[in-house]
Amino acid sequence: MKYCSECAAPVTTRIPAGDHRPRYVCPACGTIHYQNPKVVAGCIPEWGDEILLCKRAIEPRIGFWTLPAGFMENEETADEAASRETLEETGAQTADLELFSLYSIPHISQVYLIYRARLVERNFGPTPESEQVRLFAQQDIPWDRIAFPVVRLTLEKYFEHRAAGRFQLTVGTIDRRS
Amino acid sequence: MKYCSECAAPVTTRIPAGDHRPRYVCPACGTIHYQNPKVVAGCIPEWGDEILLCKRAIEPRIGFWTLPAGFMENEETADEAASRETLEETGAQTADLELFSLYSIPHISQVYLIYRARLVERNFGPTPESEQVRLFAQQDIPWDRIAFPVVRLTLEKYFEHRAAGRFQLTVGTIDRRS
Numbered sequence: 001m002k003y004c005s006e007c008a009a010p011v012t013t014r015i016p017a018g019d020h021r022p023r024y025v026c027p028a029c030g031t032i033h034y035q036n037p038k039v040v041a042g043c044i045p046e047w048g049d050e051i052l053l054c055k056r057a058i059e060p061r062i063g064f065w066t067l068p069a070g071f072m073e074n075e076e077t078a079d080e081a082a083s084r085e086t087l088e089e090t091g092a093q094t095a096d097l098e099l100f101s102l103y104s105i106p107h108i109s110q111v112y113l114i115y116r117a118r119l120v121e122r123n124f125g126p127t128p129e130s131e132q133v134r135l136f137a138q139q140d141i142p143w144d145r146i147a148f149p150v151v152r153l154t155l156e157k158y159f160e161h162r163a164a165g166r167f168q169l170t171v172g173t174i175d176r177r178s
Numbered sequence: 179m180k181y182c183s184e185c186a187a188p189v190t191t192r193i194p195a196g197d198h199r200p201r202y203v204c205p206a207c208g209t210i211h212y213q214n215p216k217v218v219a220g221c222i223p224e225w226g227d228e229i230l231l232c233k234r235a236i237e238p239r240i241g242f243w244t245l246p247a248g249f250m251e252n253e254e255t256a257d258e259a260a261s262r263e264t265l266e267e268t269g270a271q272t273a274d275l276e277l278f279s280l281y282s283i284p285h286i287s288q289v290y291l292i293y294r295a296r297l298v299e300r301n302f303g304p305t306p307e308s309e310q311v312r313l314f315a316q317q318d319i320p321w322d323r324i325a326f327p328v329v330r331l332t333l334e335k336y337f338e339h340r341a342a343g344r345f346q347l348t349v350g351t352i353d354r355r356s
Contacts, residue, residue: 003186077282104255
């Protein structure tokens with residue numbers, strides 16, 4: 001951030017009175033420009049014993065497999081965001097969402113919320129963000145071609161819990177802060 | 179947002195190519211300025227059968243009681259944010275955080291994450307944000323002076339689950355979208 005989005009003056013960085021952290025502050029109009037983590041919401045869409053994965057058609061990690069997920073938008077709920085992203089990236093309608101994992105990823109200031117979800121129909125396909133969308137049985141998961149550590153961890157926990165016969169919320173951190 | 183924070187040109191509002199939503203876009207440098215929900219993280223600090231509440235010293239809802247909670251910061255985890263906010267607002271150290279509730283509040287674009295947490299010592303007091311900080315037994319909770327609906331709901335669920343002898347994650351929405 002270089003300029004104030006309210007008055008266009010160049011911003012400075014300082015710790016405001018009563019605060020503990022450096023912020024972008026406008027010396028002209030006094031606006032403090034806070035920056036905060038983003039929520040990424042997504043689904044593990046289930047069809048019988050299979051789950052739906054997407055092969056990424058866009059960077060980062062083009063050609064690698066992932067769960068449908070993306071940035072939560074203003075004025076929506078976390079589960080609406082997870083369903084919307086699944087629809088946008090796979091063409092699939094989901095229902096009966098249950099929160100399965102919450103991962104904090106502090107070095108990129110993100111919080112991932114992944115829901116288990118029922119595929120309403122066996123109806124999905126490629127989209128602008130996914131060059132291929134398909135169902136995988138556990139033994140066919142492309143473990144060596146998973147796009148992101150948070151997706152790998154979530155899938156590992158998912159199959160662990162499924163084997164144990166009971167899904168419980170998984171809370172964790174992927175910590176690569178220096 | 180009126181001006182581009184990268185180049186100070188006046189921004190316009192339009193739906194970028196491949197997107198579904200109007201965004202603030204800079205016609206001069208092309209930057210798309212996304213705006214996303216914020217995470218509020220906090221604790222239900224427990225000391226035996228009592229829990230710690232704060233009487234707000236600042237607006238909004240000055241003089242009303244709340245759980246210690248506040249905006250998650252970049253480069254921290256959700257549970258670090260919950261502990262930090264508890265320390266800032268009550269002076270109390272917490273440990274053994276367990277996620278208890280996740281509420282989406284879409285009309286204000288917030289996601290609340292509230293953790294049960296053990297008070298490390300019986301050591302707390304007023305702070306710049308809390309004019310009074312005290313432990314409450316269930317029968318003494320000031321139900322008619324609770325600051326926010328999300329805090330009331332979380333506390334209601336907390337005592338419900340405690341009575342049932344088992345805490346489970348509570349996921350919900352406080353929906354006042356028009």
